[in-house]
Amino acid sequence: MMSFDVEMFKRAMSQFATGVTIVTTRDGDDVHGMTANAFSSVSLDPMLVLVCIAKPLRTHEMIQKSGIFAVNILALSQRELAERFAGMVPGVEDRFEGIAYQTATTGAPVFDEALAWVDCRLWATYDGGDHTIFVGEVVDGAVLNDGTREPLLYFNRRWAHLGPVEQRGSSPWPKKTSDDETE
Numbered sequence: 001m002m003s004f005d006v007e008m009f010k011r012a013m014s015q016f017a018t019g020v021t022i023v024t025t026r027d028g029d030d031v032h033g034m035t036a037n038a039f040s041s042v043s044l045d046p047m048l049v050l051v052c053i054a055k056p057l058r059t060h061e062m063i064q065k066s067g068i069f070a071v072n073i074l075a076l077s078q079r080e081l082a083e084r085f086a087g088m089v090p091g092v093e094d095r096f097e098g099i100a101y102q103t104a105t106t107g108a109p110v111f112d113e114a115l116a117w118v119d120c121r122l123w124a125t126y127d128g129g130d131h132t133i134f135v136g137e138v139v140d141g142a143v144l145n146d147g148t149r150e151p152l153l154y155f156n157r158r159w160a161h162l163g164p165v166e167q168r169g170s171s172p173w174p175k176k177t178s179d180d181e182t183e
Contacts, residue, residue, distance in 0.1 A: 017155040020074045022085045024109040027066040034059045035086035047138040052131045067122040070108035073115045076150040076161050105140040115145040
């Protein structure tokens with residue numbers, strides 16, 4: 001039997017398809033952001049989300065210091081933006097240069113072309129090994145997708161997208177029962 005090491009762990013985790021986000025933050029006039037897929041909703045009451053950020057990263061330091069962050073959920077058409085904020089574009093010093101964004105309630109940048117975004121104040125932090133789990137209380141947000149744009153996905157260590165609608169089917173999940181609709 002093969003031992004389960006870090007490389008095997010990475011391979012196993014790469015089989016979980018995720019959406020792609022850019023986590024942004026601000027500290028005074030300094031803005032920063034990074035591409036991340038370790039993002040999840042946590043609670044409806046209060047409205048909470050989490051992001052997991054590696055401890056050595058600048059984004060980590062800035063979120064700890066400022067206590068704010070926004071999560072921008074990316075569209076398929078924003079792959080180049082995801083690559084830019086992942087540090088994959090050589091020679092880019094200011095990741096925000098030439099990128100259209102607004103300032104959310106907290107002051108964190110949110111992208112005009114994102115599918116949606118949530119703006120958060122830091123609610124709690126948890127040690128996650130070489131990462132910190134930042135839980136944010138959502139104080140603002142927007143859905144900018146009219147239903148016609150596809151999400152950018154990450155699967156098997158590469159960018160991905162949903163297949164054609166004909167292959168996916170169009171029935172909602174989970175299916176509502178008559179009991180669900182009357183509650």
